[in-house]
Amino acid sequence: MPNPQVYIDIVGGIEGPSVYINDIRVAGPKPWAGGALLHHFLVDVKDIEDALKGSNRSVATCIVCSEPLDAGACKNRRCRAFVQD
Numbered sequence: 001m002p003n004p005q006v007y008i009d010i011v012g013g014i015e016g017p018s019v020y021i022n023d024i025r026v027a028g029p030k031p032w033a034g035g036a037l038l039h040h041f042l043v044d045v046k047d048i049e050d051a052l053k054g055s056n057r058s059v060a061t062c063i064v065c066s067e068p069l070d071a072g073a074c075k076n077r078r079c080r081a082f083v084q085d
């Protein structure tokens, strides 16, 4: 399958909207009593993968050298004393 796609649904419920990917809820409260389908998107998996790669840019960074932290600590030895948890 060269161009796989998934359905992303926005469902409105009494406690607020929720997000489903291929009928699996990934965000928002469980819509009791079924809920109402507000939006129905057919999305390229490639676009989701690109978005997830972009999320790597927002990982926590060292307060001294701004490098991405590795398991909460800077890889630069000189920074370790300054890195905050």
Ligand SMILES: [Zn+2]
Pocket: 062, 063, 064, 065, 066, 067, 074, 075, 076, 079, 080
């Ligand atoms: Zn650092």
